[in-house]
Amino acid sequence: MIPGAFDYHRPRTLDEAISLLASLGEESRVVAGGHSLIPMMKLRMAVPEHLIDLREVAELRGIAVEGGQITIGAMTTQQEVIGSEELASACPILREAALQIADPQIRSLGTLGGNVANGDPGNDMPAVMQALDAAFVLRGPEGEREVVARAFYEGPFTTALGEGEVLAAIRIAAPAAGHGWAYEKQKRKIGDYATAAAAVLLELEGGTCRKASVALTNVGDTPLHAADAEAALVGSSLDAAAVEAAAAAARAIAEPAEDGRGPRAFRVHLTGVMVARAIEAAKRRAG
Amino acid sequence: MSKMHVKMTVNGSQVEGLAEPRTLLIHFLREQLGLTGPHIGCDTSHCGACTVDLDGKSVKSCTLFVAQANGAEVTTIEGLAAADGSLHPLQEAFREHHGLQCGFCTPGMITRAYRLLQENPTPSDEEIRFGMSGNLCRCTGYQNIVKAIRAAAAEMAAGKEAAE
Numbered sequence: 001m002i003p004g005a006f007d008y009h010r011p012r013t014l015d016e017a018i019s020l021l022a023s024l025g026e027e028s029r030v031v032a033g034g035h036s037l038i039p040m041m042k043l044r045m046a047v048p049e050h051l052i053d054l055r056e057v058a059e060l061r062g063i064a065v066e067g068g069q070i071t072i073g074a075m076t077t078q079q080e081v082i083g084s085e086e087l088a089s090a091c092p093i094l095r096e097a098a099l100q101i102a103d104p105q106i107r108s109l110g111t112l113g114g115n116v117a118n119g120d121p122g123n124d125m126p127a128v129m130q131a132l133d134a135a136f137v138l139r140g141p142e143g144e145r146e147v148v149a150r151a152f153y154e155g156p157f158t159t160a161l162g163e164g165e166v167l168a169a170i171r172i173a174a175p176a177a178g179h180g181w182a183y184e185k186q187k188r189k190i191g192d193y194a195t196a197a198a199a200v201l202l203e204l205e206g207g208t209c210r211k212a213s214v215a216l217t218n219v220g221d222t223p224l225h226a227a228d229a230e231a232a233l234v235g236s237s238l239d240a241a242a243v244e245a246a247a248a249a250a251r252a253i254a255e256p257a258e259d260g261r262g263p264r265a266f267r268v269h270l271t272g273v274m275v276a277r278a279i280e281a282a283k284r285r286a287g
Numbered sequence: 288m289s290k291m292h293v294k295m296t297v298n299g300s301q302v303e304g305l306a307e308p309r310t311l312l313i314h315f316l317r318e319q320l321g322l323t324g325p326h327i328g329c330d331t332s333h334c335g336a337c338t339v340d341l342d343g344k345s346v347k348s349c350t351l352f353v354a355q356a357n358g359a360e361v362t363t364i365e366g367l368a369a370a371d372g373s374l375h376p377l378q379e380a381f382r383e384h385h386g387l388q389c390g391f392c393t394p395g396m397i398t399r400a401y402r403l404l405q406e407n408p409t410p411s412d413e414e415i416r417f418g419m420s421g422n423l424c425r426c427t428g429y430q431n432i433v434k435a436i437r438a439a440a441a442e443m444a445a446g447k448e449a450a451e
């Protein structure tokens with residue numbers, strides 16, 4: 001499969017990348033790891049005339065954990081996320097989720113920024129970012145702005161990223177010490193997108209849940225922040241009734257497509273199963 | 288859209304060529320450089336038959352433009368044997384332990400296993416299976432592939448100890 005022809009650009013700085021995007025116009029696209037874009041180009045579902053490769057933009061790399069604030073450059077690869085001990089201790093759900101994405105070769109090039117900017121409801125990191133209440137730092141010709149993950153996704157492959165903007169970094173307030181976490185994903189095989197998946201973060205105090213975050217992958221047009229599921233958990237002891245109430249709240253917002261991953265009713269059911277498992281796992285880890 | 292001048296280090300040698308930016312690395316390697324070790328299995332980033340080493344990472348060369356690889360250091364299966372032709376311990380182990388049948392997946396398997404053992408020289412069987420999960424084989428059932436990688440890891444560790 002041969003993609004359409006394009007001109008290739010390799011800027012060295014973010015400013016250069018942004019001015020290239022502005023001058024080349026709407027037929028230009030940035031490429032990060034290429035592991036969503038290139039398959040689309042091979043199918044000619046994407047036919048950009050200019051590819052702006054971000055691989056040498058040093059400002060887009062790097063992981064910093066400082067004073068409870070985590071900043072991850074958009075070009076950080078999944079493999080780098082997995083390999084970072086700093087991240088694994090400050091925010092372990094990131095490693096857990098990254099290990100469930102695709103396969104080793106794809107994780108060595110695929111980036112965190114590409115995963116969240118892509119807008120495919122199958123991508124795993126967007127729901128994790130919604131559970132973490134992360135913010136995306138967007139840079140464009142007009143400067144910098146932040147959009148929270150919970151407001152970023154508008155529809156399949158449609159996001160708040162403006163034309164001419166580049167996702168520069170992801171900012172996350174580190175979850176409290178002692179929090180519980182889990183990313184539970186059901187897939188048919190390694191390298192498959194989720195049939196349903198759930199990201200859960202919990203904080204407990206004396207056996208009572210004082211904070212809960214729940215978000216869902218691939219059971220809607222966008223990742224879904226499950227606020228009602230959270231409300232079902234907060235104030236409870238995470239007993240069976242609370243877990244089932246949260247699972248029911250998640251099922252209520254799931255609108256999965258009917259595809260090779262199964263009929264709609266099955267995927268809705270599975271959404272509840274993933275949420276329940278993720279709550280149980282997060283509860284075991286909290287403390 | 289004109290051709291671009293690409294330069295990279297492949298199996299230790301400097302190579303240059305003219306190619307359209309959209310040329311996939313696998314096509315450049317196979318058709319322009321004559322390195323037909325890396326295979327095209329699925330052409331959709333799933334099977335791993337096209338795996339090469341790029342700047343110290345395993346990548347699927349069917350999902351990378353030659354333009355992106357410009358300036359990189361690439362190792363293919365052709366670059367693993369020693370200059371005198373003696374096989375790499377992984378190649379020996381795949382032969383010894385019957386880690387292949389038709390052989391189609393083998394260059395990708397071995398090239399990926401090569402990087403896996405750099406990252407983790409003493410993997411458990413489970414770590415081998417997880418580390419090799421981007422490579423599919425339609426013949427062997429994987430048992431002997433795991434066995435071969437385990438044997439090569441032991442061989443390489445012993446070789447390293449002897450050298451120290």
Ligand SMILES: Cc1cc2nc3c(=O)[nH]c(=O)nc-3n(C[C@H](O)[C@H](O)[C@H](O)COP(=O)(O)OP(=O)(O)OC[C@H]3O[C@@H](n4cnc5c(N)ncnc54)[C@H](O)[C@@H]3O)c2cc1C
Pocket residue numbers: 029030031032033034035036037038039054074075100101102103106109110111112113114115117118122123124125161165166167168191192193194331332333
């Ligand atoms: C076989 C296979 C299996 C996969 N399985 C999974 C899976 O299980 N889960 C999962 O989440 N993903 C999966 N993926 C997708 C993979 O994780 C991609 O790497 C990821 O979706 C995109 O990241 P990238 O760096 O490759 O981005 P690219 O493909 O380079 O870009 C994707 C899109 O985002 C845009 N973009 C990228 N970076 C930026 C930026 N900094 N600013 C603005 N726009 C940007 C690009 O213009 C493009 O439109 C799979 C891919 C393959 C080929």
Ligand code: FES
Pocket residue numbers: 326327328329330331332333334335336337338347348349350
């Ligand atoms: S040919 Fe590249 S992954 Fe199958």
Ligand code: FES
Pocket residue numbers: 386387388389390391392393423424425426427
């Ligand atoms: S040996 Fe035939 S595909 Fe693996």
